[in-house]
Amino acid sequence: MNFAASATRQRAAGLVAELQERICSRILDLERATAAAAERAASAFTVDDWESPPSERGIAGYGSTRVIAGGAPLEKAGVNTSVVTGAQLPPSVVAQRPELEGHGFFAAGVSVVCHPCNPHAPAAHCNYRYFEAQAPDGSRSAWWFGGGADLTPYYPVLDDVRDFHRALKAACDRTNDDFYAEFKNWCDRYFYLPHRNEARGAGGIFYDYIDAERGTRDELFAFSRAAGEAFVRGYFPIVERRAAQAFGERERSFQLLRRGRYVEFNLLYDRGTLFGLQSGGRVESILMSLPPLVRWAYDERPQPGSVEDALQEYLQPRDWFAEDPFA
Numbered sequence: 001m002n003f004a005a006s007a008t009r010q011r012a013a014g015l016v017a018e019l020q021e022r023i024c025s026r027i028l029d030l031e032r033a034t035a036a037a038a039e040r041a042a043s044a045f046t047v048d049d050w051e052s053p054p055s056e057r058g059i060a061g062y063g064s065t066r067v068i069a070g071g072a073p074l075e076k077a078g079v080n081t082s083v084v085t086g087a088q089l090p091p092s093v094v095a096q097r098p099e100l101e102g103h104g105f106f107a108a109g110v111s112v113v114c115h116p117c118n119p120h121a122p123a124a125h126c127n128y129r130y131f132e133a134q135a136p137d138g139s140r141s142a143w144w145f146g147g148g149a150d151l152t153p154y155y156p157v158l159d160d161v162r163d164f165h166r167a168l169k170a171a172c173d174r175t176n177d178d179f180y181a182e183f184k185n186w187c188d189r190y191f192y193l194p195h196r197n198e199a200r201g202a203g204g205i206f207y208d209y210i211d212a213e214r215g216t217r218d219e220l221f222a223f224s225r226a227a228g229e230a231f232v233r234g235y236f237p238i239v240e241r242r243a244a245q246a247f248g249e250r251e252r253s254f255q256l257l258r259r260g261r262y263v264e265f266n267l268l269y270d271r272g273t274l275f276g277l278q279s280g281g282r283v284e285s286i287l288m289s290l291p292p293l294v295r296w297a298y299d300e301r302p303q304p305g306s307v308e309d310a311l312q313e314y315l316q317p318r319d320w321f322a323e324d325p326f327a
Contacts, residue, residue: 058087
């Protein structure tokens with residue numbers, strides 16, 4: 001078998017490209033509709049297709065970075081794909097799978113981050129990826145799927161949070177009735193800032209190293225596609241609902257402050273960021289996830305009882321389908 005060009009690898013590369021096209025198309029539909037309502041020209045994606053020949057570290061690959069900025073609904077959004085091989089798994093992966101130290105790898109993934117203009121519209125992220133590890137003798141030593149999606153509101157609305165989780169749960173349930181509860185709890189643990197004692201947002205799903213113990217490769221490929229579609233169905237209608245909601249300097253200031261938490265997580269804890277930097281990835285593509293504007297202020301906290309203070313109720317793990325999640 002030609003390990004570098006196996007049918008499974010081609011399938012993984014095709015899936016991430018398919019999800020990129022689907023999500024970019026939905027973003028452009030949203031942008032055109034918003035621009036038409038505002039009687040202005042619609043923004044477009046800046047597309048940076050790239051290919052990297054083998055480096056001194058034995059890493060090669062290709063991908064596409066697509067970024068839209070300055071739009072009406074989305075201040076910045078990125079939809080990136082990468083398909084890479086490397087001679088050795090980077091330390092961030094070996095730390096999770098020490099038995100694979102010294103093994104080569106193949107990785108195909110799509111990564112999406114959306115930072116809306118309107119503070120009433122939540123930011124959101126999703127990432128879906130397929131990995132293979134390659135033993136020194138050239139054989140495949142392991143394969144697994146990872147990914148997830150999460151919602152980061154600033155002025156949260158319970159129905160929005162429920163809609164987002166409902167879409168993800170439906171995708172999980174089609175593959176395994178246990179996935180949603182398991183992956184939601186995993187997300188609650190993963191997207192957490194221990195130095196702030198709060199979650200990054202209102203959660204979603206997260207999973208990693210899901211392999212043959214949890215389903216066949218066909219089933220897990222289908223799940224990755226369904227979860228990507230669930231992000232489209234669950235997130236963009238929220239942005240549409242909130243894009244025209246009135247806001248002022250107070251809301252904008254709070255949005256920029258809270259974006260600081262997003263930056264802190266991505267630079268301190270995010271596995272994708274660590275993997276990209278440790279594997280010699282393209283820095284501009286890796287840091288695409290960061291918001292265009294952000295601020296930090298010394299010990300600035302919302303006034304107790306204010307609408308901004310209400311966000312704190314959403315930053316701890318909740319059963320979003322309970323009659324009263326905050327009871």
